[in-house]
Amino acid sequence: MLVINNKTVGALFRLIQLLIIAYVAVYVCWIQRAYQDTDSVISSVSTKVKGNILTNSSIEGVHVWDVPEYVIPPQGENSFFVLTNMILTPGQTQSKCPEIPSEVTKCESVSDCREGHNEVHGNGVQTGHCVKYSDTIKTCEVQAWCPLENDTIIPKPALLGAAEDFTVLIKNSIQYPKFNFRKRNILHHINSTYLKNCTFDRKTNPHCPIFRLGNMLTEAGEDFSVMALKGGIMGIFIDWNCDLDFPERFCIPKYSFSRLDNKNPENNVAPGYNFRFAKYYKNNENIETRTLIKAFGIRFDVIVFGMAGKFNIVPTIVNLGATLAFLSLVTAVCNWVMLTCMKDRDYYAKHKFIHLNQKGDSVPLSSMETTSYGTP
Numbered sequence: 001m002l003v004i005n006n007k008t009v010g011a012l013f014r015l016i017q018l019l020i021i022a023y024v025a026v027y028v029c030w031i032q033r034a035y036q037d038t039d040s041v042i043s044s045v046s047t048k049v050k051g052n053i054l055t056n057s058s059i060e061g062v063h064v065w066d067v068p069e070y071v072i073p074p075q076g077e078n079s080f081f082v083l084t085n086m087i088l089t090p091g092q093t094q095s096k097c098p099e100i101p102s103e104v105t106k107c108e109s110v111s112d113c114r115e116g117h118n119e120v121h122g123n124g125v126q127t128g129h130c131v132k133y134s135d136t137i138k139t140c141e142v143q144a145w146c147p148l149e150n151d152t153i154i155p156k157p158a159l160l161g162a163a164e165d166f167t168v169l170i171k172n173s174i175q176y177p178k179f180n181f182r183k184r185n186i187l188h189h190i191n192s193t194y195l196k197n198c199t200f201d202r203k204t205n206p207h208c209p210i211f212r213l214g215n216m217l218t219e220a221g222e223d224f225s226v227m228a229l230k231g232g233i234m235g236i237f238i239d240w241n242c243d244l245d246f247p248e249r250f251c252i253p254k255y256s257f258s259r260l261d262n263k264n265p266e267n268n269v270a271p272g273y274n275f276r277f278a279k280y281y282k283n284n285e286n287i288e289t290r291t292l293i294k295a296f297g298i299r300f301d302v303i304v305f306g307m308a309g310k311f312n313i314v315p316t317i318v319n320l321g322a323t324l325a326f327l328s329l330v331t332a333v334c335n336w337v338m339l340t341c342m343k344d345r346d347y348y349a350k351h352k353f354i355h356l357n358q359k360g361d362s363v364p365l366s367s368m369e370t371t372s373y374g375t376p
């Protein structure tokens with residue numbers, strides 16, 4: 001063993017050791033918790049929205065909207081849709097009527113229309129006639145659900161803009177099967193009286209699983225009245241990252257909210273979220289009739305994620321081994337510095353390596369492989 005009395009190499013040796021120990025302690029053990037075995041979350045979600053709105057529109061008159069009407073479908077998988085705006089086309093029956101004017105539907109004479117032609121962006125199948133749409137415009141006639149929907153004007157402000165006051169109860173049960181750990185977001189201290197009256201608030205009620213829709217959008221930096229016009233998609237994130245070396249009560253969900261669909265103002269083509277559905281009934285003459293609804297609304301996707309960790313001897317030993325391997329590198333680095341960068345490198349090299357000329361000439365000191373450094 002070669003002991004050299006050099007303060008620089010000694011300091012370097014201790015410094016690298018210190019850095020490696022700090023890296024292992026802070027990053028590997030504290031931040032990465034590499035001494036733990038991990039498991040990812042398995043979760044189930046159910047939601048229930050509550051709230052009513054009174055509207056008074058020219059088409060429907062006074063109308064109270066309750067949950068079965070504005071939550072579509074009534075229950076979904078990890079997501080729910082709340083209707084916020086709509087274009088209503090009531091009294092549609094199977095008949096013939098002029099198409100809505102556009103570049104491809106306007107006509108001058110019968111020759112501009114083709115019987116049986118089905119325009120992708122049209123509303124029905126052409127009959128081959130060119131008929132009056134208004135006093136000045138003629139369009140091809142179609143066999144369709146008439147009268148046709150005209151969705152050029154979207155109600156502003158949104159018809160159900162008051163939906164921001166609705167609340168949603170999110171029931172979320174999770175498990176980490178590897179650790180036989182189960183929990184739900186309705187925590188032990190929440191009783192039914194509290195649940196009936198609470199609303200989530202990050203400061204005052206951070207564990208309440210009932211969320212006001214308007215508050216979620218505000219937290220995500222969105223304006224409900226704007227998003228309600230054309231709809232959109234919101235993410236409700238539930239973070240279940242848990243350190244199961246601590247007691248179970250410390251494993252609690254953390255909620256956050258963010259808009260998921262694109263609202264890039266520079267490329268605002270096809271914004272929002274909408275779809276169509278219809279309510280069917282028989283009219284006084286027993287003819288099948290429907291009210292077509294182009295629905296704009298906000299879809300809330302509940303996204304649950306998380307990892308749990310618990311002490312396990314196997315990853316601990318693996319990481320301990322890696323740390324020791326790392327520490328053994330320090331000697332190699334210092335050897336290299338000593339033999340290439342130091343003023344006395346030739347002197348050190350002379351003592352570290354002895355070159356044999358003839359078999360049995362001398363005892364090779366270099367058979368000692370390790371070099372150790374005296375503390376500066």
Ligand SMILES: Nc1ncnc2c1ncn2[C@@H]1O[C@H](COP(=O)(O)OP(=O)(O)OP(=O)(O)O)[C@@H](O)[C@H]1O
Pocket residue numbers: 048049050167168169192195196210
């Ligand atoms: N969106 C919501 N906003 C506020 N409270 C809610 C909401 N959804 C459910 N609750 C309340 O949370 C509690 C638990 O709801 P749960 O659906 O399990 O029971 P429920 O008796 O079937 O509810 P309800 O009949 O009132 O819809 C009930 O007191 C319910 O009124």
